Amino acid sequence: MDIKEIQSLIKFVAKSGASEVKLEMEDIKITIKTGGEASETTIIQAAAPMATAPQMIAQAPVAQQAAPAPAAASANTEDDSKYVTIKSPIIGTFYRKPSPDKPSFVEVGSTVNAGDTVCVIEAMKLFNEIESEVSGKIVKVLVDDSSPVEFDQPLFLVDPS
Template sequence: MNFKELRELVAAIDQTDIAELTLKNTEFELTLRKPSALQPDVVLSAAHAVPTVPSAPIAAPAAVVSTPTEPVAQSTPTIDPSLVEITAPMVGTFYRSPAPDEPAFVEVGDRIQSGQTVCIIEAMKLMNELEAEVSGEVVAVLVENAEPIEFGQPLMRVKPVK
């Protein structure tokens, strides 16, 4: 399945009431889910000839409760709620430029337009251009070039144009 066929499949599923579709063969497994508040839009994973085994229900782990004797400092930095995060739509390798000897698509401080390519994600030997969904100023690039990324991982933060 090539990228064009994948896009056509996603568009076709979007026009139906199908909530989830899984395609499997010996080379890959593809699961498409319609967006909701807690689910990803598209989940893409590769498996090389891995036999499938029926899964049994898994019991949820028991909650561990501990009462600290001293207050614990929060290590998570506060993120400006006005910023928009550009997140990874798939698992793959993040590339800031179209080729190693070319400049990055965007740098911190650059103004970007909706639809502008901001990076490339390599997944299953395909180079997928990621386009910005908002116009604004890039305030942070959160991933290093050629770094592996996970689905939903924040890649950049953009201050939208008002």
């Protein structure tokens, strides 16, 4: 994670209204606390030699399972290269509908304009509306409803033409 990603994360947390966010990855821990106008950020980056060996063992089967996927993914990326990807700006639970009894924000084939809400992501009991950054037609929904999503995970493919 580089400094630009960290700065982007801090800005996003400040805009979201969340009071505290903790993010732990393999070699970095980030805690962002906001309160009023001041915000506090703590970044701890450490690589523990003891934790490295078990992680390598645990990751080996995952690498073997993922090996066939890149071959299939490379064929899809050639087809999908003309599309714009709408990605998740936060970690949370993805919902296609504003509530269970309402219709989905968008379907495959729907036309969206920049600024239109395409989904909501629930994070820490807050429902964040995710807006399209591009105008075009929804070609593919990449995430199932009510499933967890990661930061920067692709959600939709949009044909801008």
